[in-house]
Amino acid sequence: MYRSIISVARARPARRPAAATLRAIARLSSLAMPSDDAEPARDAKAKPQTFEDLGVCAELADACAKIMGWRAPTPIQCAAVPEALRERDVIGLAQTGSGKTGAFALPILQSLLDAPQGFHSLILSPTRELAMQIAEQIETLGAGVGARTATLVGGVDMTTQAIKLGKRPHVIVGTPGRVVDHLENTKGFSLRALKVLVLDEADRLLNLDFEEEIDKILRVIPSDRRTQLFSATMTNKVAKLQRACLRDPVKVEVSAKYSTVESLKQHYLFIPAKHKDCYATYLFNELSASTLIVFARTCDATRKLALIARNLGFGAVPIHGQMSQPKRIAALQKFKSGERNILIATDVASRGLDIPSVDVVINYDVPQNSKDYVHRVGRTARAGRSGLAVTMVTQYDVELYQKIERLINKKLDKYPLEEEAVMLLYDRVNEAQRIAIQQMRDQDERKGKGAKRGFKDDDDADKMLNILGKKDYGGGGGRARVTKQSKLNGAKGPPRRF
Ligand code: AMP
Numbered sequence: 001m002y003r004s005i006i007s008v009a010r011a012r013p014a015r016r017p018a019a020a021t022l023r024a025i026a027r028l029s030s031l032a033m034p035s036d037d038a039e040p041a042r043d044a045k046a047k048p049q050t051f052e053d054l055g056v057c058a059e060l061a062d063a064c065a066k067i068m069g070w071r072a073p074t075p076i077q078c079a080a081v082p083e084a085l086r087e088r089d090v091i092g093l094a095q096t097g098s099g100k101t102g103a104f105a106l107p108i109l110q111s112l113l114d115a116p117q118g119f120h121s122l123i124l125s126p127t128r129e130l131a132m133q134i135a136e137q138i139e140t141l142g143a144g145v146g147a148r149t150a151t152l153v154g155g156v157d158m159t160t161q162a163i164k165l166g167k168r169p170h171v172i173v174g175t176p177g178r179v180v181d182h183l184e185n186t187k188g189f190s191l192r193a194l195k196v197l198v199l200d201e202a203d204r205l206l207n208l209d210f211e212e213e214i215d216k217i218l219r220v221i222p223s224d225r226r227t228q229l230f231s232a233t234m235t236n237k238v239a240k241l242q243r244a245c246l247r248d249p250v251k252v253e254v255s256a257k258y259s260t261v262e263s264l265k266q267h268y269l270f271i272p273a274k275h276k277d278c279y280a281t282y283l284f285n286e287l288s289a290s291t292l293i294v295f296a297r298t299c300d301a302t303r304k305l306a307l308i309a310r311n312l313g314f315g316a317v318p319i320h321g322q323m324s325q326p327k328r329i330a331a332l333q334k335f336k337s338g339e340r341n342i343l344i345a346t347d348v349a350s351r352g353l354d355i356p357s358v359d360v361v362i363n364y365d366v367p368q369n370s371k372d373y374v375h376r377v378g379r380t381a382r383a384g385r386s387g388l389a390v391t392m393v394t395q396y397d398v399e400l401y402q403k404i405e406r407l408i409n410k411k412l413d414k415y416p417l418e419e420e421a422v423m424l425l426y427d428r429v430n431e432a433q434r435i436a437i438q439q440m441r442d443q444d445e446r447k448g449k450g451a452k453r454g455f456k457d458d459d460d461a462d463k464m465l466n467i468l469g470k471k472d473y474g475g476g477g478g479r480a481r482v483t484k485q486s487k488l489n490g491a492k493g494p495p496r497r498f
Helices: 005-011 019-032 058-068 075-085 099-113 128-145 158-168 176-185 204-205 212-222 236-245 273-286 300-309 325-336 372-379 398-408 419-423 426-453 462-470 485-487
Strands: 089-091 121-124 149-152 171-172 196-199 226-231 248-255 263-270 292-295 316-319 342-345 358-365 389-395
Touching: 005 099, 058 099, 058 128, 075 089, 075 099, 075 226, 075 248, 089 263, 099 121, 099 128, 099 158, 099 196, 099 226, 099 316, 121 128, 121 176, 121 212, 128 149, 128 171, 128 325, 149 158, 149 176, 158 176, 171 176, 196 236, 204 226, 204 236, 212 236, 226 236, 273 292, 273 300, 273 389, 273 419, 273 426, 300 316, 300 342, 300 372, 316 325, 325 342, 358 372, 372 398, 389 398
Parallel strands: 089 226, 089 248, 121 171, 121 196, 149 171, 196 226, 263 389, 292 342, 292 358, 316 342, 358 389
Antiparallel strands: none
């Protein structure tokens, strides 16, 4: 019979391996070798074929195969899991979608099976969505062994989370701000006996200025703990964090720095800034049979583009940092379920989100930080599939774009299209823009009034369009897909596809 965290807790008293002794040895060896560089992983070349080969126990290996459908460990799991099971601190440099959640979750669950306790592990993530996805994966993976998790993210009621904390979950997954909030305000919640700390997407945690919160957390957790730090990129800030909170770490790296995969076709489009929406519309139309993530720089640009696209009849849904948490989840769900095929996102969605099949990534705005380009386009061409990325470059973005080409060491091809065909869309797009601007004004006004009436959030373009669709904006509710033909006829009539 398989073990469970609960039954083990009852069957025999918790007996941890001699962690303190191992730690002391580790500390001594790091003193003897005063280098900041992490040691490369042992056995990195000899790749085992099964989870059991990595040292994963039968209960969890079974969950990987039967519940998760993972037939063999991914390279990052091969490299990181044995080290974590040996109680080593780990730095994992891995591309998005590499299976890194499993790489830190499996050792945590196994350690819990050996020595169950509440508040055993804390996983810090830069975004709410990512935190929820991690928690979901741990809950699924650990369901058979009785693992309990709590997700502590902003935008969700503190009291509900505090009640969950009262049940002493084994694993806590959260964003730093909300974790600190609970540490300071929730009675009975303490991380003094924490065994494992995971810093996921560490580069992003630091870019989002979570340093102060991380610092506060580091001050209240025991130094005698295991730490795993995962990051897509090794920045100076990450190296500093590594020195501050990891002990004698093993470094595991599974991909070349900032490379993009071969199966990804990457193009650029050089366009005049004033016709950007026409070009975006042209691409939406050309690629209407695909799933698309479109990245825009700001929340407002995301909102506006989603409204323009919706007004033109495309199945677009926005996701950005100013949306409430339930709205973000709902947007993601619509996209994941295939109800909508275009997700228009700020960089909040560029990293870590587990969206299984995205055919195309469009950079509506060139990313300010060229490393973000790699993360964005990493949403497509995953797990050996092919993918397409198109970056829209205006006269103002040339320098930024050149930086990207230098970083990935590739000259991209121009996306093939006919300018005249794009400009045929001009009138319809112009009209959709005008309507979108009015809709945003109305939305902001409603938000002001709504707040008084208890409506705090109505960022969702859907809800808005349903309400505003009843108003006459001259766009027929904005549901018609734009067509070349309709422009040629000067008609705003029923939609016709290309
Ligand atoms: P992650 O990088 O942890 O966000 O994982 C990305 C995706 O890979 C998720 O959908 C996981 O369920 C999946 N995954 C993780 N490990 C494996 C594995 N060993 N085999 C197949 N898929 C996996």
